[in-house]
Amino acid sequence: MRLSHFETLRPICPVCRLNGQDGPLALTTVEAEAAGDVQSGILTCQSCGSEYPILDGMPVIVPEVRRFVQENLFYLLARNDLTPAVESLLGDAAGPGSGLESIRQHVSSYAWDHWGDQDPAPFTPAPGGGQPGAVSRNLAEAFDRLGDNLPEGPVLDIGCAAGRTVTDAAVRLGRDVIGIDLSVPLARIGRRAVVDGRIDYGLRRVGLVYDRRSYRLGHQAGARGDVWLCDALALPFAAGSFALAIGMNVVDCMRDPRAGLIEISRVLADDGRAVLSVPFDWAGQVTPVEAWLGGHSQRSGHAGSPEAILDLLLSEGPLAAGHLRRTGAVGEVPWHVRLHDRSCMYYSAYLVVARKTVG
Helix, strand or coil: CEHHHHHHHCCECHHHHHCCCCCEEEEEEEEEEECCEEEEEEEEECCCCCEEEEECCEEEECCCHHHHHHHHHHHHHCCCCCCHHHHHHHHHHHCCCCHHHHHHHHHHHHHHHHHHHHCCCCCCCCHHHCCCCHHHHHHHHHHHHHCCCCCCCCEEEECCCCCHHHHHHHHHHCCCEEEEECCHHHHHHHHHHHHHCEEEEEEEEECCEEEEEEEECCCCCHHHEEEEEECCCCCCCCCCCEEEEEEECCHHHCCCHHHHHHHHHHHEEEEEEEEEEECCCCCCCCCCHHHCCCCCCCCCCCCCCHHHHHHHHCCCCCCCCCCEEEEEEEEEEEEEEEEECCEEEEEEEEEEEEEECCC
16 A cells, blocks of 8 residues: 555545544554555554554455455465466366366456556467457547546546556556455456556466466556555545546446445546446346346336446436436447457447536
């Protein structure tokens, strides 16, 4: 956790926030720190006393720390110093469906899309012509639609995964960017990419076979970017903290998408903007069916159309998600999720730009 970002943003306690208060967090314990970057320590709420750990440079600022640790203990304690041969043997022994295999596949897909276009070594082309870097290209298109009239302030990147959108936004806008995610493995690899400028992951070739890819990255984000572990439904920031919120392919990964959009609206400054891409790829184990934006209830007036419901959430009316209002035309952007050498999923994501209305 960069001290400069902590001091500028002055994060608040999510437990207090959910109770209608803004309890300030203080850095009460520092156990490892170098050059203004806290690697290990504890944040404490000055109002309710809740404590939040800093692990591997990432503050864990979520409403239920105990539950988060219990559910993510395997990922929090997973080693990241395994050699390729030993990792391969452990992967074979753990087998398909294991926690280790889940990490490897998840990281492989996201790291390839976020940073594969900077890989100096050749790799087998993805089936169907899929190319890495889609999330970067899609964000660039979103920025082209955004315009130049952003208010002053930093940027929040929600669901930043392997970190490419954090660095792209920092470089293009010249602003501080805080990326947040709830996936410990992705946030860990994303922070290393953002802060250390290096990527090191296993690219799945087939089955349980992964090829280690390790290389320096060419971004120029410098000290502007960072990655924290936070919940999009309980953002630990005061109202009006950000000029821009980015959410690339994350709305359909939220437990309650409408509540997530309301939280985005809350932390944006007046006239702040949000850029969202949504593939509407719902999963019942993540988002309860009743919270999906479309994809069900086709007997209604919207006939189950996710685009129609998202438009209602970003328009004036009883379903409005806070003060976010869509601006301009929507777009469709391609997103590739590479599974292995013989499998690549293709999505057409819905691209929307919204503005927080004043008053």
